[in-house]
Amino acid sequence: MREQLEQLRNGALQAISKASSVEQLQDIRISLLGRKGELTALMKGLGSLSAEDRPIVGQLVNTVRDEIESALGAAIESAHEKFIAARLQSERIDISLPGRRPLKGTKHPVSLVIEEICSIFAGLGFAVAEGPEIEHDWYNFEALNFPPEHPARDMQDTFFVENNMLLRTHTSPVQIRTMLKQKPPVRIIAPGTVYRCDSDATHSPMFHQIEGLMVDSKVTFGDLKGILTVFTNQLFGQKTGVRLRPSYFPFTEPSAEVDIACVICGGKGCRVCKNSGWLEILGAGMVDPEVYRHVQYDAENISGFAFGMGIERIAMLKYGISDMRLLFENDVRFLRQF
């Protein structure tokens, strides 16, 4: 029996050292230590031994089993390592091939600019307000102090529809609708679609504006300057120069055109700013008392400002687009760049 064990041990250790794969080693384990394995069979034979021999042989069997098991374990681990090393050696991909990704979606630049501007003003406490695009003359013009037959109406070529209504020429009627609904303090921003009968490289018959309105007890023209400075600095970068110069809108007084230092040339003068160094980006002013009269606000005890800007103009400046028509051609080769 002892000899038998010795033979088995030597044979096993030899087979283990010769084995080259994990699978072969597993087979060896089964053939020796499995339920029907050789060593298992020997162990079953222990019962036929005498009481004196049994512990001695039993210990020997255990020693041989431990020896074989540890040799197997070490061999399996080493075979495994070799296997992994060989796998890592052989597996190679071309990582320069493009990655697998879903088709990219994009927002329209007009939506992007509206969202950005609204979020800047949300940070300043302005809520978003909306209004109809098909409007009454009263909201679009009269309440905003454009009397019938007034030359200021020429500034805005109007599309008319049936029932004496029109397509709003600006987002300013939202001011009126808001003030009629709510008492001061008012702080709103109103993005929206507007229409004018005009069409060329810098004019589109449909375009977008954002209107702002703030009315409270002691709002000054200096405050308008402050708010617009903060806004333009956030939109176009800190230290963008801002200039207000006198202008005219029927619904504001004093009125101002607001220029920013040209974002293309930095104020030195270029083709975009017509060598002036300034770019006109919005119109603004203190709300005219006549407007307060139409919405039954007491002009003596409140004051406020309003401003409005063209979204397309800002999008064109931000993204360096020279033809406004590109914005409405909806060519995906253009849109997917945003």
Next chain:
Amino acid sequence: MNVTYNWLKEFVDFDVTSDELASLLTMLGLEVESMVKLGDGLDDVVVALVEEKRQHPNADKLSLCRVNNGKEVLDVVCGAQNFSQGDTVALAQIGAILPGDFKIKRSKIRGEESCGMLCSDKELGLAEESAGIIVLPPGIATLGTPVFTALGLKDTLFEIGLTPNRSDCLSVIGIARDIAAKLGLKMKFPHSTLVECSERTDSVISVTIKNPDLCPRYAARYISGCKVAPSPEWLVKRLNSIGIRSINNVVDVTNLVMMELGQPLHAFDCLRLSGKQIVVRTAEEGEQFTTLDNQLRTLNSTDLVICDAERPVALAGIMGGLNSEIESTTTTILLESAFFKPAAIRKTAKRLGLHTESSHRFERGIDIDSVTRALDRAATLIVELAGGLLSHGCIDAYPGRSDRAAILFRPEKANELIGINLERVAIIDILTRLECQVSQCADGSVSVVPPHYRIDIEREIDLIEEVARLNGYDQIPATMPIARVISDRPTRHQEIEKKVRDLLVNNGMTEIINFSFTAPESVRKLLLSVDDPRHTAIKLANPLIDEQSVMRTTLLPGLLETTARNMNFRSLDLKLFEIRRVYLPGKGEDMPCEPLCIVGAITGTRDGDGWSRPNELVDFFDAKGVVETVLDFLDVGGISWVTENQESYYHPGKSCKIFAGRECVGSVGELHPSVQKNFEIEKPVFCFELDFEKLVKLSRTKKTITAPSRFPDSTRDVAMLIPEELAAAKIIDCIRAEKSNEIEHVQIFDVYRGKGVPDGYKSIAVRIRYRSFERTLAEEEIASLHNKIITNLTNKLKITVR
């Protein structure tokens, strides 16, 4: 409004450069839109003396000159013949760049050196044609002085973009007044030294105003024995400098004075006026009249006309008549200077589409005070330039005379609103510089009477604006408002709109924006039934083009046109969407409805061309998947996909309507081949439409979250044969109907037709995952539940387990 630096300087003696003046005007609200410097860059063309002139040895027509430019004597070859030794000429020196980018270089002409060029008017851009070189008056300036400076031609043309309120600045005097006020300078006025004869004007002509409400003032003068002739050079040049063409001395004077003082004038040939009388009245309905531009105009009873004893001779404030026009033979002139009501002029000019320098000014309002001043100035100039006798006195019919009302003004209110802190005296000084009459009241307020020419100043706020403007907007400190806190977050509608837009973009879709107006026929391409409400669109009364003449009632045509256009540019893999309003007529007097809609179109390969995957084409389920994502995100419950009453523009076998409970919230499907053809699209397109307004109402904002089970799961697959017409969704519904908490998930993982599946059947494989929240499920429990489900499927839906 065009104006030049030199012309302004005649009215106010400022000491600023043209660049400084441009910025000063812009900051006064008179925006300089463009600026042209005349003679700019021509400083190298200088006054020089021809000291010696002799024949060129190698050319008959050329001469050799020795020319003194004050510093040195230069050799110059010249081809002109119209000058001689001792003449003062214009020398373009080496380095000068003449108009047309003509650079003067040292050169050899027929073997003789030439260090410059003697210039003609044409070469300096001063005339269209010239016969020879310029010969300047002797001693005009020191040798070496730039010629443009010597001739007084150095000037700057400003093109000013005026706002409609500043009608006073439609004249040189108006702009000069603002400069004077800003710089604190005195105004100078052009001379009018009237030389009148003894014959009284009112004995020769008469003026009657029938409609004083439309014509509050009409003044006239009479000049006889004058001679119409070309204008002198100074007048031609002056008018040319701001882009007005010279006609003759009389017409030119009326134009000059209009530009100077802002008062439109009209000169009639008095011998062609019947009865030598002027009647101002409204036209008769249908009255016909030929204006100066030889157009026959049909008038109506609101048009104001100037008539003689018999007929209209001018369309008041807009244009004169052909029947009384000044001609070369005219000797007798009736000169008109009047004030017409802006609204009346505007109405007529607009209706007739007749816009003139005169109507432009009357429409905006002129200075009623300057009516006679302008008349006197023009009469003086006409007599000076065309001769003749000016009758004594002017006729001044002025039924509308009125004084301007005083405005109550509080200086502290101005400071408060503007956000500045000016001294009271400084504020009053500003108003005084603007030629307002200011008197102080006992209560500390101020009473202000603005000058007649500032018709835009009527209220206290107008004066406050003037204070801000003259003091300078750049002097106002930028401050942050002291405001009350308001809590305002975006409305539910706004928030959901933004989230849905984000969601679609994150699903690979590109947002488009189409015009709200469209062609009337575009909706017809959808093959809608005749009574479909989408045929009823709001029409524009004045569209620019027919393709933009009705407000859209559906976003689909725009989306499909965009799809077709992109496909033409070989962008074939498209996932497009639009979230915009449609416009539906209101009932009766109601406002139109403008509900927000969502549309999408998907076409081409699923993930674009790639190296690693087969180019699978998108199908119905890609579009449905996007819709499901949106509905799931908004947590809209009770969704069903209904194949009855499908939309006409979809493939009837591959489309459905989407219901949430009983509300139809949209549709999804493959585009009908005929509609596809109507839009000239070559490949299948899968579209969806969602009613955003309904979704906002149905969206559940409150979410209930359950903690996941901690016990192991067990899955069972079952493959079954079902008839083609049985909807797969019924299988899921049937399984779900077994309301067991242990069914965690049910999923169709294969749909198969082909070998082994009889015709008219499809094989559906479903995977059911069982799991309990309370314990590990025993094998027998799962088997019993699963068998029950299969029994249900077999009994209720007649399926055969494969």
